[in-house]
Amino acid sequence: MAGEPHKVQVQIDRDLEEIIPSYLDNRRKDVLQLTDLLTKNDFAAMKVLGHRMKGTGAGYGLDAISQIGIALEQAAISQDSAALAPLIQELALYLEQLDIVYL
């Protein structure tokens, strides 16, 4: 339907249904924190957040979060502010568009 926001559908194990909402809440907090850290050029803290996302995303069935985490960690190591900003936006957009189907 025209005007309906684009959704990214992901299928996740029903065993994880109870813990997914808090995991996603934590990633939304990461978006806010990353945005703040970017203004302070705190690359070390951004590296830690990226590293953690890399480690957890796929385990929760959200491979895209691991991929964004890998890119965030690398960009933070390189202190590449120009690359970090779009990655944070990509994470925010992904969380907004995410449509989970539990199987």
Add this chain to the structure above:
Amino acid sequence: MATASADHILIVDDDPDICTLVSRFFEKNGFRVSVVPDGKGLWNMLDQASVDLIVLDLMLPDEDGLVLCRNLRATSDLPVIILSARGEDVDRIIGLEMGADDYLPKPFHPRELLARVRSVLRRTRSTMQPEKTARTHNSNEENIAYHFAGWRLDVPTRQLYTPQEEKVFLSGSEFALLRIFLNYPNQVLTREQLLEYSASKESETYDRTIDMQVSRLRRRLREDSRTPELIKTVRGLGYVLSARVEKVGDHT
């Protein structure tokens, strides 16, 4: 649902999202799970409770996980699986060299971690089984010692002695591997045979793990890795224990 007799898994990780995920998954699959965020918590937990297996992150706030792994191996033969986002080959090799029984890089699927935990527990128990049998039933079959090149491996106590009668600590997997060599002296054993005999066939253990275990065992046997005298590499084939081995039934 976990019962009091269920295997107790200790997760050492400072990331709450990992701890929630792993705890949840393992409890649903019948394990008891405890979580600690750092090395201090690990040692406290080991003082207070009986643990069957440790899942260890490498990047901890107070101590490097590799150092913890080495210290654990020096003081116990508790199985350790490293779960780390430091997933380069060199990290994996160092982790195994430090005495970990397995290494799973993050990101990971909890089902794969579960399979690896079950595999390591199976392997550990199959190593421990002869000892338990001997203790329970006083079986003469397992009340033996192997003598080789001046060394002695005492099976009931799983203790290795140097020719100078100094005790040498062996982990569960090192004991199992040495016993395989002692049961097949002067025969070339391929990596596949070593994997099969060590009952790890079902795990995702790869050939390189055997190489790492042989390397660790050589160090226990005080071998020079460049010119080993006891466990020799047979290029393109595997390894051979080059020694006369005597099995002694009554070693007490």
